[in-house]
Amino acid sequence: MYPDPTKVTRVTSIGGGPIGGGWAAHFLARGYDVTIYLHDETETPAFNAILDTAWKSLTDLGLAPGASKDRLRVSTNLNDAVKGAEFIQESAPENLEMKQTLYAQLGQIVPSNVIIGSSTSGLTMTDIQAKCDTPGRCVIGHPFNPPYLLPLVEIVGGKATDAAAVAWAGEFYEIAGKAPLIMKKEIPGFVATRLQEALWREALHMVANGEATPADIDTALINGPAPRMAIQGQCMAFHVACGAGGMATNLDQFGPALKLPWTRLEAPELTKELRDRMVDGCNEIAGSRGFEDMAAKRDEQIVAVLRAIRDTA
Amino acid sequence: MYPDPTKVTRVTSIGGGPIGGGWAAHFLARGYDVTIYLHDETETPAFNAILDTAWKSLTDLGLAPGASKDRLRVSTNLNDAVKGAEFIQESAPENLEMKQTLYAQLGQIVPSNVIIGSSTSGLTMTDIQAKCDTPGRCVIGHPFNPPYLLPLVEIVGGKATDAAAVAWAGEFYEIAGKAPLIMKKEIPGFVATRLQEALWREALHMVANGEATPADIDTALINGPAPRMAIQGQCMAFHVACGAGGMATNLDQFGPALKLPWTRLEAPELTKELRDRMVDGCNEIAGSRGFEDMAAKRDEQIVAVLRAIRDTA
Numbered sequence: 163m164y165p166d167p168t169k170v171t172r173v174t175s176i177g178g179g180p181i182g183g184g185w186a187a188h189f190l191a192r193g194y195d196v197t198i199y200l201h202d203e204t205e206t207p208a209f210n211a212i213l214d215t216a217w218k219s220l221t222d223l224g225l226a227p228g229a230s231k232d233r234l235r236v237s238t239n240l241n242d243a244v245k246g247a248e249f250i251q252e253s254a255p256e257n258l259e260m261k262q263t264l265y266a267q268l269g270q271i272v273p274s275n276v277i278i279g280s281s282t283s284g285l286t287m288t289d290i291q292a293k294c295d296t297p298g299r300c301v302i303g304h305p306f307n308p309p310y311l312l313p314l315v316e317i318v319g320g321k322a323t324d325a326a327a328v329a330w331a332g333e334f335y336e337i338a339g340k341a342p343l344i345m346k347k348e349i350p351g352f353v354a355t356r357l358q359e360a361l362w363r364e365a366l367h368m369v370a371n372g373e374a375t376p377a378d379i380d381t382a383l384i385n386g387p388a389p390r391m392a393i394q395g396q397c398m399a400f401h402v403a404c405g406a407g408g409m410a411t412n413l414d415q416f417g418p419a420l421k422l423p424w425t426r427l428e429a430p431e432l433t434k435e436l437r438d439r440m441v442d443g444c445n446e447i448a449g450s451r452g453f454e455d456m457a458a459k460r461d462e463q464i465v466a467v468l469r470a471i472r473d474t475a
Numbered sequence: 476m477y478p479d480p481t482k483v484t485r486v487t488s489i490g491g492g493p494i495g496g497g498w499a500a501h502f503l504a505r506g507y508d509v510t511i512y513l514h515d516e517t518e519t520p521a522f523n524a525i526l527d528t529a530w531k532s533l534t535d536l537g538l539a540p541g542a543s544k545d546r547l548r549v550s551t552n553l554n555d556a557v558k559g560a561e562f563i564q565e566s567a568p569e570n571l572e573m574k575q576t577l578y579a580q581l582g583q584i585v586p587s588n589v590i591i592g593s594s595t596s597g598l599t600m601t602d603i604q605a606k607c608d609t610p611g612r613c614v615i616g617h618p619f620n621p622p623y624l625l626p627l628v629e630i631v632g633g634k635a636t637d638a639a640a641v642a643w644a645g646e647f648y649e650i651a652g653k654a655p656l657i658m659k660k661e662i663p664g665f666v667a668t669r670l671q672e673a674l675w676r677e678a679l680h681m682v683a684n685g686e687a688t689p690a691d692i693d694t695a696l697i698n699g700p701a702p703r704m705a706i707q708g709q710c711m712a713f714h715v716a717c718g719a720g721g722m723a724t725n726l727d728q729f730g731p732a733l734k735l736p737w738t739r740l741e742a743p744e745l746t747k748e749l750r751d752r753m754v755d756g757c758n759e760i761a762g763s764r765g766f767e768d769m770a771a772k773r774d775e776q777i778v779a780v781l782r783a784i785r786d787t788a
Contacts, residue, residue, distance in 0.1 A: 219774045223781065284732065306699040307716050311777050314699035341698035347686050351737035354699035356681065357674045357692070360738035362709055364673035369752050370743040373660050376722075376756030379670070380708025385654035386619040386627035386667035388705040392780060395693025395701070396675055403493075403620050409689075419597065424664035425673035427740035430683040439682050443689030459787075461532045464624050466783035467705060468536065474772075474779045 164275050164299070164326065165248055167334035171195055174247035176240075176264075178209035181281045182253030184309035187216035189251075190234055191310070192339045193226035197235045199243035206236065216310040223311075226339075244272050249334060251303065253281040261285060262293045269294035277327055277334065279303030279317075283355060286348050287320030297322035301331045304352055305340075313341035316352040357396075364425045389471075393463045401444040402456045409444040413437050477588050477612070477639065478561055480647040484508055487560035489553075489577075491522035494594045495566030497622035500529035502564075503547055504623070505652045506539035510548045512556035519549065529623040536624075539652075557585050562647060564616060566594040574598060575606045582607035590640055590647065592616030592630075596668060599661050600633030610635035614644045617665055618653075626654035629665040670709075677738045702784075706776045714757040715769045722757040726750050 171194060175186040178200040186198045186209075200209060217231060237243035244250060250272060254264055261282070268278060274296040280287065283304055291297035301319050306312040315335045319328045328344060335342040345352060351359055368374040374382075390399050397409065404411040413432060420429035430436065448456065484507060488499040491513040499511045499522075513522060530544060550556035557563060563585060567577055574595070581591060587609040593600065596617055604610035614632050619625040628648045632641045641657060648655040658665060664672055681687040687695075703712050710722065717724040726745060733742035743749065761769065 215771070215774070219778045222775075222778045284735070306703075308774065308777075311774060311781070312699055312703065314695060316695070341694060343691055343694050343698075345687070345691075347684075349681075349686050350735060352695075353681065353687050353691055354695035356677055356738045357695060358700045358709070360673040360677035360740045361670045362713075363733070363738060363740045363742040364669055365709060366733075366745075366749065366753070367743045368662075368666065368669065369756070370746070370749045371660075373662050374658070374666050376710035376753055377760050378656055378658075378666055380710050380760065381654060381656050382627060382629070382665075382667035383670060383704050383708040384706070385656075386625055387671045388701055388708070390619075390625065391696050392701040392705045393697070393784065395696040396671070396678060397689035397693050400675075420676070420679075422597070422663060425669045425676060425740070427673045427676045427738070429676040430680045432679075433683070436679065436683045440679070440689055443682070447690050447693065458528070461528070461621065461624060462535075463784060463787045464621075465532045465535045466787045467780050468624070470779035470783035471706065471776060474776045 164277060164330045167330055167337055170248040170334060170337075172197070172246050173249045173251065174199060174244050175251045175253065176243070177253035177255075177281075178205040178212075179253065180212060180307065181305065181309055182251070183209045183212035184216055184307075185251045185253060185281070185305065186234065187213050187220060187310045189338065190231055191217070191220035191225050191229050193229040194338070195233045195235075197237055197243050197247065199240060200236060200238050202238055209236075216308070219311055240267065241271055244268065247272070247276060250276060250278045251281065252278055256282060256284055258285055258289055261290045265290055265294040265297075265300060269296045274299060277301065277330055279331055279335075281305055281309070283352075284350075286350070287318065287323060288348060289320070291320045291322050298324040299327045301328055302352070303331055303335060306354060313339070314343060314354055315340045316343050316345060316354060318345035318348050318352065320348065360427055364427065367426050389464055389467050390460070392467060394460055397440065397444055398447055398456070401448065402453055402460055405453055408448070408453065409441045410437075413440060477590060477643045480643055480650055483561040483647060483650075485510070485559050486562045486564065487512060487557050488564045488566065489556070490566035490568075490594075491518040491525075492566065493525060493620065494618065494622055495564070496522045496525035497529055497620075498564045498566060498594070498618065499547065500526050500533060500623045502651065503544060504530070504533035504538050504542050506542040507651070508546045508548075510550055510556050510560065512553060513549060513551050515551055522549075529621070532624055553580065554584055557581065560585070560589060563589060563591045564594065565591055569595060569597055571598055571602055574603045578603055578607040578610075578613060582609045587612060590614060590643055592644055594618055594622070596665075597663075599663070600631065600636060601661060602633070604633045604635050611637040612640045614640055615665075616644055616648060619667060626652070627656060627667055628653045629656050629658055629667060631658035631661050631665065633661065673740055677740065680739050702777055702780050703773070705780060707773055710753065710757055711760055711769070714761065715766055715773055719766055721761070721766065722754045723750075726753060
């Protein structure tokens with residue numbers, strides 16, 4: 163029913179702000195023909211500035227063969243903007259009523275086998291698609307800012323979304339050079355924002371209590387957990403730091419610390435089931451790699467990251 | 476009373492595990508004469524392995540003039556190990572009774588003008604120094620793993636610590652190539668671990684609820700917030716992402732979202748005082764830099780980090 167994702171060549175990005183503009187830049191850099199829909203022509207200068215800024219970084223990272231800013235078309239007419247699109251990325255303002263109206267309209271003017279991905283960070287697809295006649299092809303495709311640089315796209319459908327549309331979006335975003343994360347459930351904040359938000363709220367608690375300043379928070383992150391997290395995430399950071407015992411050693415040794423007030427967030431009960439999910443999950447990621455190899459690779463990559471930061475400081 | 480921190484040349488690292496061994500490697504790489512205290516000689520092979528591993532990365536990052544592994548002395552006699560030390564880094568096991576006994580002993584055999592920094596991550600200096608006769612010079616100097624690579628050292632005294640000893644430690648660690656963070660208050664988990672722990676506990680909640688797997692957690696971090704956090708921390712990431720309005724725009728726009736269940740952690744009340752602390756703190760970090768410059772620098776550095784990760788993958 164849906165087109166072959168490897169054959170998609172024409173993409174429309176709805177919205178000319180930092181997210182919609184960033185998406186347009188990303189798709190252009192990956193070699194697609196891109197139409198950007200702007201609400202009106204007064205948005206053109208801001209959009210052009212976003213594109214120019216993004217293009218510099220995208221060029222540094224390496225453009226796909228044939229990629230060109232000349233393959234951009236700008237339209238302020240929605241009917242015209244979506245014409246011929248084989249995929250639509252929607253980055254309209256974060257207003258439920260506005261999105262519902264937009265999806266009702268898109269549902270009628272866009273063929274039902276064209277997937278529409280929404281950049282929303284705070285709304286659910288179940289709500290967004292409520293007034294759309296063809297909700298099956300509507301998915302969340304949530305990027306991280308700046309969307310032309312950070313690879314993550316979190317993908318999840320609403321209650322009325324076809325499972326096949328979610329799977330298609332995962333394939334397509336990967337082909338388009340993104341790092342797709344297909345979510346298990348429709349939860350507020352998705353995965354990455356929930357993790358970031360827990361950290362952020364603890365930061366606000368510390369500032370509110372006079373325990374740290376914003377500069378302290380950033381100094382701590384930049385020089386401590388963040389470079390390692392950029393390489394390994396957090397599960398594998400703990401898995402590899404615990405040597406041959408891995409995540410099992412971490413949970414068995416630090417499990418009791420989950421009861422300590424090391425943050426304002428209460429941890430879940432460390433049941434055997436949770437322990438096994440964590441341990442099995444890390445072992446799956448590790449595959450056949452031993453911890454010495456993973457620790458050596460971690461160090462090599464942290465050195466590279468620290469040098470990259472230092473050399474561009 | 477305390478020696479000139481710029482004149483320190485001899486350091487003792489107590490403990491031959493990953494932390495104590497990592498500290499020894501770091502100080503050697505910065506050109507110090509280092510004595511490592513091992514509990515007994517059976518620890519030598521593991522310590523040597525840690526040193527060799529660390530030395531490779533430290534060499535890649537650049538050694539200080541005169542730095543050499545030949546400037547290491549190994550001792551299994553505590554009296555002998557601390558002799559002549561101008562600074563002591565203690566990384567004994569995380570056991571309060573053991574640390575209290577050790578500090579009682581160090582209090583007698585180490586001249587009282589020699590600062591002792593503890594690597595503890597879970598204990599407070601108020602507790603550790605309880606049985607020490609000369610507690611004024613005892614501070615926390617908490618590194619991040621791996622301690623030979625990540626620059627952060629969180630510094631805080633206990634109730635009986637001299638303020639001058641805390642200040643001295645801040646100066647000394649900076650001279651020794653670390654990124655010191657002098658804490659405002661003695662709080663469990665210090666700053667970086669509290670931030671990481673909030674994120675970690677939310678991750679455990681998601682895995683417990685079947686909302687994400689460990690691989691999902693790590694995919695989300697590696698491709699989303701972490702590379703940006705490694706460059707900007709989190710306060711400045713939001714400050715710069717909000718354009719000219721900075722943190723004020725972020726809090727005014729996303730303040731209501733603090734009430735949303737985007738994580739299991741409840742946020743503090745966003746009082747005017749907290750808002751001002753966040754906004755003023757970010758403006759101080761920014762100094763005279765405009766947001767366009769900071770966003771351009773962010774992009775340049777994210778590109779460098781992504782390339783560094785890719786080139787070493």
